[in-house]
Amino acid sequence: MNELFRRMLFLPEQASTVAKDVDFLHYVIITTAMVVATLIFGVTAYFLIRYRRRSETEVTRNVQTTLGWEVLFVGLPLTTFLVWFFIGYHDFIRMQTPPPDAMDVYVVGKQWMWKFTYPEGPNAIGVLRVPVGKPVRLLLTSRDVIHSFYVPAFRIKQDALPGAYTQTWFQVTKPGSYRVMCAEYCGLKHSEMWAEVLALSEEDYEAWMQEQKRGLVARRDASPSAPEREEPHKPARAAARYDAQSPHGEVMYGERGTLAERGERVAAERGCLKCHTVDGTAHIGPTWLDLYGRRERLTSGETVVADEAYLTESMMKPQVRVVAGFEPVMPTFLGVLEAAEVAALVEYIKTLRSARLETIRSEGP
Numbered sequence: 001m002n003e004l005f006r007r008m009l010f011l012p013e014q015a016s017t018v019a020k021d022v023d024f025l026h027y028v029i030i031t032t033a034m035v036v037a038t039l040i041f042g043v044t045a046y047f048l049i050r051y052r053r054r055s056e057t058e059v060t061r062n063v064q065t066t067l068g069w070e071v072l073f074v075g076l077p078l079t080t081f082l083v084w085f086f087i088g089y090h091d092f093i094r095m096q097t098p099p100p101d102a103m104d105v106y107v108v109g110k111q112w113m114w115k116f117t118y119p120e121g122p123n124a125i126g127v128l129r130v131p132v133g134k135p136v137r138l139l140l141t142s143r144d145v146i147h148s149f150y151v152p153a154f155r156i157k158q159d160a161l162p163g164a165y166t167q168t169w170f171q172v173t174k175p176g177s178y179r180v181m182c183a184e185y186c187g188l189k190h191s192e193m194w195a196e197v198l199a200l201s202e203e204d205y206e207a208w209m210q211e212q213k214r215g216l217v218a219r220r221d222a223s224p225s226a227p228e229r230e231e232p233h234k235p236a237r238a239a240a241r242y243d244a245q246s247p248h249g250e251v252m253y254g255e256r257g258t259l260a261e262r263g264e265r266v267a268a269e270r271g272c273l274k275c276h277t278v279d280g281t282a283h284i285g286p287t288w289l290d291l292y293g294r295r296e297r298l299t300s301g302e303t304v305v306a307d308e309a310y311l312t313e314s315m316m317k318p319q320v321r322v323v324a325g326f327e328p329v330m331p332t333f334l335g336v337l338e339a340a341e342v343a344a345l346v347e348y349i350k351t352l353r354s355a356r357l358e359t360i361r362s363e364g365p
């Protein structure tokens with residue numbers, strides 16, 4: 001039944017766990033809309049003929065309806081809309097809530113390409129490799145204008161905004177290659193802003209990830225005195241690295257270590273640690289230890305959970321939601337920090353959480 005409908009409506013294949021549910025809602029809406037339209041046009045046609053004017057003098061008698069019919073005419077459409085709403089709401093909540101065991105991938109949209117960064121360290125442009133059957137959470141941002149990450153086969157679409165993080169998630173159900181499109185007009189080559197999700201078996205994905213990690217280590221060992229190792233971070237060079245593209249459309253450029261390790265370097269180079277500590281003591285700004293996932297009270301009296309979106313906002317618009325007990329003295333890093341650096345910092349702050357837990361465990365009761 002699902003397959004028949006899908007083909008009749010020319011929908012793309014269903015390759016994620018939510019795809020069938022999204023399509024089901026689509027079928028329900030299409031079907032009820034068609035039934036209702038048929039009824040309305042049918043009744044209209046019937047009335048046109050049945051109550052046509054037959055002579056110059058004939059007057060149609062005044063027809064009155066009853067309360068029962070009125071209730072039916074209001075109740076039926078209302079019930080239909082509520083059914084649509086509840087199916088849609090249920091699916092929406094599910095699609096907005098990544099499972100807790102989801103793996104994270106940072107996604108940066110840029111005119112006109114998609115870049116993927118794994119917390120383990122590897123980067124890729126244009127190809128997102130994921131394991132089949134495992135939930136994947138994407139943390140999206142943009143380096144320039146608004147883009148939208150759209151995978152038709154997964155039925156997911158999420159805007160990528162400059163200076164902020166948004167998220168979406170999916171779980172692929174079968175191995176294969178799936179087209180990623182940009183669904184927000186973003187300039188001259190918007191229509192060419194393609195990428196590919198390559199869904200691999202768990203073993204193939206693991207093998208690929210291990211290979212990438214070996215590559216990162218090899219590069220580090222091969223150029224221990226590479227100039228970028230000592231010199232402070234320069235945005236211009238980072239941009240050049242970003243654009244260096246290999247013939248097969250993928251970039252594995254000279255980044256070193258895991259994303260969190262990169263974040264630690266960024267924190268030092270960008271001066272974050274002049275105001276923030278990583279050992280739990282409050283300084284000019286809140287400590288980063290155990291910050292990720294913490295519920296913070298703000299100067300406005302509201303509370304906020306320090307997730308990716310809030311951490312990014314704190315870097316880009318630090319004056320908007322200030323943690324209670326601190327002065328609003330932090331300058332904005334909008335236009336200063338690159339998207340890749342923000343991802344690295346966020347990932348670093350995340351690991352500062354588990355580090356503390358490990359310390360507690362190793363110290364014993």
Ligand code: CUA
Pocket residue numbers: 109111112146147148182183184185186187190191193
């Ligand atoms: Cu990016 Cu359209």
